[in-house]
Amino acid sequence: MGPGMSPYAELHADGQFGEAGYNLLFVLARQELRRFPVLQVATADDDAVWDVVGDFLVERGHGVTTMLLANASDDDSLGALLRTSLRHWLIDEVRKTDRGALRRRLERLISEDERFEVVPGGQAGAGRWRLAGTAGPPAGPPLADLCAAAWSVRDVRIPPWSSEERRAPAADAESLGRIMLAVLTEAAGSLEPATVVAVFADRLPHALDPAEEPLDDNEAAGLVAGGEAGDPAEALIRQEADRNAVQLARDVFAHMSAEERRLLPHLDGAIGDQMKAAGRGRSQTYLRVAALRERLRALLGEEQDRVLVLGELRRLCGTPAGVVPDGHADMPSIGGSR
């Protein structure tokens, strides 16, 4: 590979990245990492970014160079395709991290909540999780049945979220306990921890969905502090509505990405408006609308005050100032229970 060659020319000459290609990858990695706060701990210096580049090449490299050589027709298209591949990989990395955090939270629940226990060594299924005081054997019910049991638990609450925490909690301890109880009861025996984590990941999809456009500290601090106290619409809602519903809306809002906040006011709107809000093509917009509905369903369940929560959410997401939702007609629809 010659000096001064472009990434595209290098790839064409040798079928692999050269000096310019690696440097392009470095710059793209550093830019894309900024979108994922949970990964930013590893981006303090160039060495850490090179580690990310190296991991990406080890895990995805051959598929990526194959894709680039087959698809790219110049340096511009190579850069765009490479950025997309890198972003997909980073999202997968975030999901792995989030799944690890969810598992650690559930391990803590099993060890701290007297209703559950780890099957002791020497017994069948040692290391699995089960209801305390039962001698249930290792169980293997269909994952779908366990997920259905988890979804039968409603009124899942998420605790207040503060900017000091990198990752917002999936749900409060009481809600997690109720879901765990339903799942282990359905299993009628002990379950592999990995199976339980998979069930919780299905029930709490927001816990694993990377927000690509994180809140800045000022915005997050404002939410935790209780919002805009002087806002007349805020005052009206506070007088008329359940305080818990307003707080829940804030907590849900804190979990939403900037794109979701743009989309929410258009949840029941025309696809054209949704595409404009998302700034994406039709299929990607459909997918994001479906995911947002699913997340809201998972977070709000069958709340009595769901309509009120959605109204407050809609206000937070930028419905024209001064408009206070006062009925079902204005509420975005998130469909029935699963």
Added chain:
Amino acid sequence: MSDQHRRVPERVRRAGAAAAASPGLIKAVRSAENTAVVHDPARGQLWRASWDDVAQLVLVLRIIGTGTVVVAPVTTDPPACDESSVVVSADLTMLGHTATLWGGLAMEVPFLVFDLLLGNLAPTVVDAVEHVAAGGGAEMLPEGVSAGTPVVSPFDPAAEVRAELSDALERLRGAAWAPRALGSGKSLRELLRGRSDVPVLMEELTKALGLGLPDVLSILMGKRPVTPEQAPLVARVTGLTEEEVLSAVSPLPSGLVSELDRPRWRKALRAQRRSGESETAARLTVAYGTLALAARQTGSASAPSWPQRIHQYLATHPPDRPDR
């Protein structure tokens, strides 16, 4: 993006070298880029399809009528699939890597997006793609071919990949460059008739477009197209809408448009682009240049041989010629 080159750690170089593309693919790309004769797409072929900023590897499933082809997207990264796709092993394609053939996303696209022919897949693999996409079972698939696993949730990473592919194909399907018959079909001269400031406008247009007076006259007469890049400038100077400006050209014969859409011309047409110019602009220039050439040589009443005329135009208007 900084141009400053950093020292690349040895561990990264090793990972990059281990990820080198297969020799078979490198050979296929070089061979395709150097081939003198490019034929129209045919069933079972793997092509790079591209238009504007969309570039996508596709498998040709069937040809429909004139200049329209049903294709399925093909991916090697990120690793993803769905229930209507098949995953083929590395040794079944020239890609040298496991690939997903997304039969369920098959869509019609025009000839003009076909860019580079990379090779052919075995008919049994193409049949398997259609079989699985039609909801057929996973049994009896050829060795090395397996049905994809279902996408069960909108949070599944494969759902995102699928949506991106679907949008990319949608954009390829909408690719077009020839002006449509819009509005009155009047030339700029007719649209500006009665205005006293036409001489001033012409002078302003020469400055705004960076063209000589003869070229501006051709544009006003509708004998030279206004490119998408020029339209806002012409609209600003004349006070017309961009749509009026873009439609104020003589319509192109459909035979000429169809011929220029064939992959055999793609490379030459792209080479005609000036710096910063779109492929659409280059195609318009070549099309109207060819049309003018045909009219001069045979008169517009006769039916010219478009391939011959295009060859002639390209031969006499190399990319670096200032007046091409």
